[in-house]
Amino acid sequence: xxxxxxxxxxxxxxxxxxxxxxxxxxxxxxxxxxxxxxxxxxxxxxxxxxxxxxxxxxxxxxxxxxxxxxxxxxxxxxxxxxxxxxxxxxxxxxxxxxxxxxxxxxxxxxxxxxxxxxxxxxxxxxxxxxxxxxxxxxxxxxxxxxxxxxxxxxxxxxxxxxxxxxxxxxxxxxxxxxxxxxxxxxxxxxxxxxxxxxxxxxxxxxxxxxxxxxxxxxxxxxxxxxxxxxxxxxxxxxxxxxxxxxxxxxxxxxxxxxxxxxxxxxxxxxxxxxxxxxxxxxxxxxxxxxxxxxxxxxxxxxxxxxxxxxxxxxxxxxxxxxxxxxxxxxxxxxxxxxxxxxxxxxxxxxxxxxxxxxx
Amino acid sequence: xxxxxxxxxxxxxxxxxxxxxxxxxxxxxxxxxxxxxxxxxxxxxxxxxxxxxxxxxxxxxxxxxxxxxxxxxxxxxxxxxxxxxxxxxxxxxxxxxxxxxxxxxxxxxxxxxxxxxxxxxxxxxxxxxxxxxxxxxxxxxxxxxxxxxxxxxxxxxxxxxxxxxxxxxxxxxxxxxxxxxxxxxxxxxxxxxxxxxxxxxxxxxxxxxxxxxxxxxxxxxxxxxxxxxxxxxxxxxxxxxxxxxxxxxxxxxxxxxxxxxxxxxxxxxxxxxxxxxxxxxxxxxxxxxxxxxxxxxxxxxxxxxxxxxxxxxxxxxxx
Amino acid sequence: xxxxxxxxxxxxxxxxxxxxxxxxxxxxxxxxxxxxxxxxxxxxxxxxxxxxxxxxxxxxxxxxxxxxxxxxxxxxxxxxxxxxxxxxxxxxxxxxxxxxxxxxxxxxxxxxxxxxxxxxxxxxxxxxxxxxxxxxxxxxxxxxxxxxxxxxxxxxxxxxxxxxxxxxxxxxxxxxxxxxxxxxxxxxxxxxxxxxxxxxxxxxxxxxxxxxxxxxxxxxxxxxxxxxxxxxxxxxxxxxxxxxxxxxxxxxxxxxxxxxxxxxxxxxxxxxxxxxxxxxx
Numbered sequence: 001x002x003x004x005x006x007x008x009x010x011x012x013x014x015x016x017x018x019x020x021x022x023x024x025x026x027x028x029x030x031x032x033x034x035x036x037x038x039x040x041x042x043x044x045x046x047x048x049x050x051x052x053x054x055x056x057x058x059x060x061x062x063x064x065x066x067x068x069x070x071x072x073x074x075x076x077x078x079x080x081x082x083x084x085x086x087x088x089x090x091x092x093x094x095x096x097x098x099x100x101x102x103x104x105x106x107x108x109x110x111x112x113x114x115x116x117x118x119x120x121x122x123x124x125x126x127x128x129x130x131x132x133x134x135x136x137x138x139x140x141x142x143x144x145x146x147x148x149x150x151x152x153x154x155x156x157x158x159x160x161x162x163x164x165x166x167x168x169x170x171x172x173x174x175x176x177x178x179x180x181x182x183x184x185x186x187x188x189x190x191x192x193x194x195x196x197x198x199x200x201x202x203x204x205x206x207x208x209x210x211x212x213x214x215x216x217x218x219x220x221x222x223x224x225x226x227x228x229x230x231x232x233x234x235x236x237x238x239x240x241x242x243x244x245x246x247x248x249x250x251x252x253x254x255x256x257x258x259x260x261x262x263x264x265x266x267x268x269x270x271x272x273x274x275x276x277x278x279x280x281x282x283x284x285x286x287x288x289x290x291x292x293x294x295x296x297x298x299x300x301x302x303x304x305x306x307x308x309x310x311x312x313x314x315x316x317x318x319x320x321x322x323x324x325x326x327x328x329x330x331x332x333x334x335x336x337x338x339x340x341x342x343x344x345x346x347x348x349x350x351x352x353x354x355x356x357x358x359x
Numbered sequence: 360x361x362x363x364x365x366x367x368x369x370x371x372x373x374x375x376x377x378x379x380x381x382x383x384x385x386x387x388x389x390x391x392x393x394x395x396x397x398x399x400x401x402x403x404x405x406x407x408x409x410x411x412x413x414x415x416x417x418x419x420x421x422x423x424x425x426x427x428x429x430x431x432x433x434x435x436x437x438x439x440x441x442x443x444x445x446x447x448x449x450x451x452x453x454x455x456x457x458x459x460x461x462x463x464x465x466x467x468x469x470x471x472x473x474x475x476x477x478x479x480x481x482x483x484x485x486x487x488x489x490x491x492x493x494x495x496x497x498x499x500x501x502x503x504x505x506x507x508x509x510x511x512x513x514x515x516x517x518x519x520x521x522x523x524x525x526x527x528x529x530x531x532x533x534x535x536x537x538x539x540x541x542x543x544x545x546x547x548x549x550x551x552x553x554x555x556x557x558x559x560x561x562x563x564x565x566x567x568x569x570x571x572x573x574x575x576x577x578x579x580x581x582x583x584x585x586x587x588x589x590x591x592x593x594x595x596x597x598x599x600x601x602x603x604x605x606x607x608x609x610x611x612x613x614x615x616x617x618x619x620x621x622x623x624x625x626x627x628x629x630x631x632x633x634x635x636x637x638x639x640x641x642x643x644x645x646x647x648x649x650x651x652x653x654x655x656x657x658x659x660x661x662x663x664x665x666x667x668x669x670x671x672x673x674x675x676x677x678x
Numbered sequence: 679x680x681x682x683x684x685x686x687x688x689x690x691x692x693x694x695x696x697x698x699x700x701x702x703x704x705x706x707x708x709x710x711x712x713x714x715x716x717x718x719x720x721x722x723x724x725x726x727x728x729x730x731x732x733x734x735x736x737x738x739x740x741x742x743x744x745x746x747x748x749x750x751x752x753x754x755x756x757x758x759x760x761x762x763x764x765x766x767x768x769x770x771x772x773x774x775x776x777x778x779x780x781x782x783x784x785x786x787x788x789x790x791x792x793x794x795x796x797x798x799x800x801x802x803x804x805x806x807x808x809x810x811x812x813x814x815x816x817x818x819x820x821x822x823x824x825x826x827x828x829x830x831x832x833x834x835x836x837x838x839x840x841x842x843x844x845x846x847x848x849x850x851x852x853x854x855x856x857x858x859x860x861x862x863x864x865x866x867x868x869x870x871x872x873x874x875x876x877x878x879x880x881x882x883x884x885x886x887x888x889x890x891x892x893x894x895x896x897x898x899x900x901x902x903x904x905x906x907x908x909x910x911x912x913x914x915x916x917x918x919x920x921x922x923x924x925x926x927x928x929x930x931x932x933x934x935x936x937x938x939x940x941x942x943x944x945x946x947x948x949x950x951x952x953x954x955x956x957x958x959x
Contacts, residue, residue, distance in 0.1 A: 031567070032474040032633060050479060053632060054569065063569065064599035067683050070731050080731045080772040081687045081710075117942070118682045118927040125679070139497055141479040143391060210497075225936055229956045241397045243421065245573035247631045257931030260924045261598050262734045269732040271683070274598050276930070277571070282589045283932050284922050284958075287758035290895075292921060292935075292958040302934075302958075310937035329479075332573050332629035333417065334389035334396040358390065592759040 003192040003200070004183060006163070006170045012044050014186035018094060021185045022131065025059050026096040027052055036095065045096045047135060047165070055253035055326060056102050057109070059095050060126045063250070067122055068271035072264065082271065088122075094131040094182055100155040100162070101146045101322040103132050105253030107158045108322065111315045112256050122273070131178045134159035138203065140211050143325030145338055148214035151322040154204035164200050171196050215341040216356060217319055220312050227349040228309055229301065234343045234354065239297035241333040246277035248303065248327035248335070254320045257283070278302045304340050360464050361412045361487060366528040367433065370459050371406045374431045380457050383431035384422050385409045392483040392494070393469040397422055413485055413492075416466035416510060418625040420579035424450045432456060435463035437512075437623035439521035440656025441579040444619050447662055450582060453523075460524030462532040465505070465513035466624070467492060470633045472508050476501070512624035512637060515542040522657055542622075543645040549638065560638075561606070567632040568605050570598075574626035574636045580616045587611060613639035618647045618663035621656045682927050685729040685774025686714040691749060693769055698834030702800055703765055704741065704753045707775060718778060720744055721785065722807040723918065723946050726777030727926045728752060728760070730767075736760045737923040737941065740778065741803035743810035745817070750775065753803045753837060779926040780945050783808055783890055783916060791886050792823040796901060798872045798893030802828055802837050804918060805892055809845065824851040825881055829872040829897075831858045833865060854879045873900040876908075883910030890916045902949070912950035919945045919952075919959045935959055 006014065018024060019041070026045025027034045034049040036056040068082040106127060113120035137144075137153035146152050156162040160179035163170040171192055174183055183189065228234070249255040259276035262269055276283055279299050285291040293299050311320035321337065328336050339358045346355035371383040386395035387408040395414050399422075400406045411433065420441035423430050430451075434442055439458060445451045464487075472494060473480060481496040485505070493502045506514070517540075520531045541547075549560060572588075575581045588596045588608050597604040613636075622644060626636040647653045650673045651664040664672075688707035696702040709715045720726075720740055727735040736758070742751035756765045767773070783804075793812065797805040805828070812821055826845065830836045836855065846853040846867075856868035856875045868875050872893065881887060889910055891901055898917065905915055921933035921940040928942030936955035938944060952959075 032470075064601075072732060080774075082685055082729065082731065082774055084681060084684070112929055112931075115928065118929070119679050120929055121679045121681045121683075139478065142481040142496070143479070226954070226956070229936070237396075237398065240399055240422070243573070243576035243629070245576040245629065246569075246571035247573050247629075250569050250571050251631060256929070258924070258929075259598060260735065260930070262730075262732055263597050263599065263601075264732045272599050274600075276932070278931065280572075280589070282585070282591075286920070286922050287761070298958070305936075306931075306934070310934065314937040329391055330631040331394075332577055332631075334391065334394040336390040339390060592762070594759065 002174050003196040004172045004174060004188055005190045005192040005196070006172050006188045007190075008168055008170070010188065011170070014188050015039075015044060015096070018182065018186050021092060022182070023089075023091060023093040024096060025056075025093060036098075039096075047097050049097070050139065050141060051099050051102075051137075051324070051326075053326075053330075054251050055105065055324065056095060056098055057105065057253045059093075060106060060130060061109075061123055061256070063275045065122060065273050066270045067260075067273050070269050071267060072269050073267040084121075085270075088125075090125045090129045092129050092131065094133055096133045097135040097163075098132055098159075099137050099324070100134050100153060100159065101137075101144075101151045101324045102253050103134050103158040104151040104155055104322045105324075108254045108317065108320055109256050111317060131160045131182045132158065133179075133182065134162045136162055136164045136200075136203065136207065138165060138207050140207065141325055141329070142212070143328040144211050144323060145213045145215055145325065146323035147208050147211045148217065149321050149323030150318040152204075153207035153211065154200070164203055166199070171200055173200065213338055215319075215323070215338050216345040217308075217312075217341065219345045220308055220319065220341075221316075223309070223344065223347060224349065225305075225309055225313065228344055228347060229305060231344075231347050231349070231352065233352055234340060234347065235297050235301045238335045238340060239295075239300045242279070242296055242300045242335055243333055244279045244281070244296055244299060245332065246275075246279050247330050247332065249277040249279060250275055251326040251330050253322060253324055253326075254307070278306065300335070304337065304344070307337070308341050308344055360461070361485065363461060363528045364409065364411050367409055367411055367459065367461075368406050370526060370528065371400060371409065371431060372403050374457055375401070375403065375406065379429065380431040381428040383409070383433070383459075384419050385433040386411065386415045389414070392480045393467055393472060411461065413465065413467045413505065413509075414469075414483070416469075416624060416628045417577060418579050418623045420445055421577065421625070423456070424579065424582045426451060426455070429455050430457070431459055433461055434458050434521050434524060435461045436516065436518040436520050436522065437463075437621045437656075439523050440518060440621040441623060443523055443656040443659050444621070444663070445579065446659045453659065456525075458521065458524040460521035460527040462521070462527065462529055463513075463516075463519045464532060465509040465516070465519075466628075467505070467508050468510040469628065475503070475508070510624045510628065512622045512627070515540050515622070517542065518621075518657075523659065543641060545638070546641050546645050549642070562602070564634060564638055565602070565605050565609060568600075568609070568634060569632060570600065570605065570608065571631060573629040573631060574634070575612055577625040577629035578616070579623075579625075580619045581612065609636070609639055613643055616640055617643035618651070618653055618665050619655050620644055683776070683925075685727065685735075685776040686718060687711070687772060688750075688775050690767060690769050690771045690773065693767070696753060696837050698832075701756050702753055702837065703756075704751055704837075705764070706742075706749050706751050707773075708749050710772070715748075718750065718775070720750075720778035721782035722811040723780075723782035723804050724778040725780050725804070725926070725945060726750075726752070726775050727779065727923075728754075728764070729774030729776060730760050730763055731773065733760050733763050735776070735924070735926075737779070737920075737926055739804040739807075739918070739945075741806050743807045743814070745811055745814040753800065755800045776926065780941055781943070783918075783946055788888055789820045791821065791888050792825070792881060792884070793821055794825040794880055794887065794889040795827070796872060796876055796880070796889055796891045796893070797826075797828045798897040799830055799835075800837060801892040801894065801918075801920075805890065806838055806841070808890065809851070813845075813848075813851065818850060822886065823881065825854070825879075826851060827854040827856070827872060827876050827880060829856040829858070829868075829875065833857055833860055833862065852879075871900070872897050873904045876901055877904045880904070880908055883908050883914060888914045888916060890918075892918050912953060913948050915949035917947055917949060917952065919947065921959055
């Protein structure tokens with residue numbers, strides 16, 4: 001890894017040069033909040049942003065994506081034979097300004113889409129064709145708890161380049177080969193002056209010290225799965241409050257569940273993958289009407305058990321959460337994963353109580 | 360309204376003690392500013408967790424649908440109107456309820472507030488007497504007039520006091536009259552647009568929708584066991600982000616709420632991407648008022664107009 | 679990169695109505711590309727996603743046996759959007775099959791053991807596959823006693839009637855067919871619910887005896903205590919689950935019971951495994 005210096009006066013021109021090689025995606029303000037969007041010619045990402053309202057997972061994993069198509073025209077040779085759509089574009093793209101927590105989420109999600117038995121070609125191709133230029137986070141939100149969730153405001157483990165904002169310039173850690181390539185394509189090659197690494201370390205420490213809320217996770221693996229499942233004290237109150245909307249799951253960078261739907265347009269049938277949510281009753285309802293997760297409590301429990309226990313046990317990869325805090329700030333009924341995680345972590349099955357109940 | 364809380368707790372404890380109710384439905388303190396959590400208290404200790412202030416903007420009628428228990432419920436004007444709608448529609452019985460009426464002074468608009476703040480809001484404080492709200496976060500502290508940051512539906516509200524209740528927690532507040540506010544000013548603006556502008560307006564309005572259904576699920580009216588958008592056999596609506604499907608959801612939901620919607624604002628408050636869903640519901644509210652002289656939830660005796668037939672129903676639309 | 683979402687194109691070769699109420703039909707499919715049949719090499723107990731262009735996919739247990747070559751069979755209960763449409767399809771129509779998916783009955787463990795197959799209603803499909811597989815002369819010698827207990831509401835609701843009768847004539851398996859009720863005085867088989875017949879006719883549980891149980895929840899609920907009484911330990915009771923599925927490859931997230939994904943880690947589990955997971959099935 002090496003550190004370069006990018007003067008902000010050189011930033012826009014560098015971004016422009018990148019367009020020769022990459023399709024660019026970055027934070028832009030639409031209406032009153034930020035989203036990650038394809039940057040049109042001349043459009044510069046808004047690097048002053050805090051974070052996007054909805055996580056940038058859709059840059060890799062769109063909310064709605066055609067995965068297969070087939071002809072319904074009897075005269076066609078491949079009538080009713082499904083194939084991949086021809087217009088899939090996996091040319092190189094770069095996501096500029098992604099926050100470290102959001103970049104870390106892709107690695108947590110990868111275990112789902114990249115398994116020994118099956119590879120999801122759409123997720124993997126999109127992920128592998130993307131270069132992530134992260135922006136270290138110096139002003140975390142009050143809802144952030146990344147440092148206790150296995151990530152951090154300067155977590156660079158899943159970035160290709162990490163930019164650290166130094167007012168009139170960025171210090172940029174070039175972390176991977178992909179990162180080298182991108183820096184070269186942008187013409188950003190000025191070696192940083194001596195002491196840059198120390199400066200980054202200092203900023204990192206400052207940023208981490210600003211994160212005031214946390215989750216305890218050290219006992220989650222040890223807790224009995226069925227004890228937590230049956231711990232009414234954890235689930236009863238959030239289940240009452242929950243309205244079973246999909247906000248938390250759709251805003252979340254690590255929620256990966258999806259639905260597959262067929263839609264017919266004219267003489268063509270499309271098989272479409274749409275994000276889905278474990279909060280919805282129909283997510284699990286059988287054709288017979290039977291629903292194994294028929295109550296609100298079942299569904300609220302599923303979401304948190306999946307992230308904080310099933311995932312922990314199945315993948316031995318920490319919790320399925322990077323601490324971005326979106327679900328906390330967006331939940332219309334204030335269900336707070338921090339409190340629930342702390343309850344699960346401190347649950348005592350003997351007394352059926354939790355030592356820690358808040359964040 | 361923070362001054363109400365002692366009275367709320369006193370009533371709640373009494374109701375539980377006397378065995379009049381099995382639980383009291385209200386809010387407990389949220390973990391982030393502007394957000395409290397809908398909550399039920401079954402014991403005196405739990406009653407002590409109850410809070411009430413200008414951040415209680417959901418609709419608690421949503422939490423008693425089809426309940427079999429005896430419930431004490433905190434109810435502002437709009438919440439009480441939705442309780443009335445529930446009673447009319449057979450979703451709860453009047454005798455199950457002990458309605459603790461809350462004369463409402465309006466709720467804070469969490470979307471507006473976060474858009475106004477220069478950085479994420481870490482804390483919020485309200486000075487009720489002066490009508491001021493102070494927000495603060497990293498590097499800022501701003502004091503604003505509450506009227507500036509109130510939910511729009513609250514600024515247009517004509518029924519701040521509960522329309523049905525068993526007891527009130529405080530004296531009634533003054534109601535606004537139609538001379539003071541025009542609840543349909545915005546609808547009129549949209550009605551006056553050209554078809555192209557209207558199309559563009561609604562196109563833009565829904566462009567951010569992620570189909571999370573928070574608006575529907577926060578709404579006490581949307582209690583269908585299976586919403587039409589979720590049906591698969593037959594399937595009425597596609598499930599992608601196709602604009603036609605997104606529009607179909609919003610239009611039909613609004614029509615399902617016609618004559619039943621009390622403009623409580625829970626849909627807008629819940630929307631994670633800040634869609635003003637009320638652009639639809641207010642139009643239907645206005646139509647119901649003009650065509651049927653009807654305001655939702657003011658009576659437990661009469662079913663909403665689109666639910667009933669009268670020989671003199673307006674029929675100008677039949678050409 | 680192999681795309682696990684693309685179905686193999688198949689032609690419907692034969693459709694047979696199985697039950698008197700016409701709610702169950704067996705579809706025999708032939709692969710359009712013969713090499714796809716090799717790629718579709720499966721074991722008894724696995725399932726596949728049947729794909730009707732324009733309508734969607736449904737997970738269905740494979741009813742044919744790996745020993746039956748040249749085709750695959752599925753028995754479809756008419757219930758949702760896709761299955762209802764399939765009931766109106768005709769021989770010669772083209773559709774898709776994706777799989778084989780999921781795990782299978784633990785054939786290696788079952789070698790040298792007594793096998794008791796207990797099935798009810800239309801959940802008999804992968805059990806048919808298993809019986810055909812075990813009865814193949816090559817395979818029959820690998821297993822000790824084979825007992826089958828299969829029940830339906832009435833004689834007209836039994837699946838695979840001709841085969842059931844043929845199996846009942848054999849001396850290398852002990853066939854117990856039962857119906858909940860029957861008006862026919864000449865009905866040659868049992869009358870009574872599956873758990874009752876299991877208690878009467880089922881062999882006792884030993885270290886060498888395994889039960890495979892498939893059926894509606896109510897049958898499973900009442901069969902479990904019977905097996906317990908007969909001395910079957912939890913690790914010798916094998917069950918197949920049917921949760922709602924979409925992808926069938928462990929990615930879409932809906933079919934889990936605890937950390938187990940029914941489509942990929944299952945659908946076959948021992949009762950011992952199921953007792954360590956939430957009962958979300």
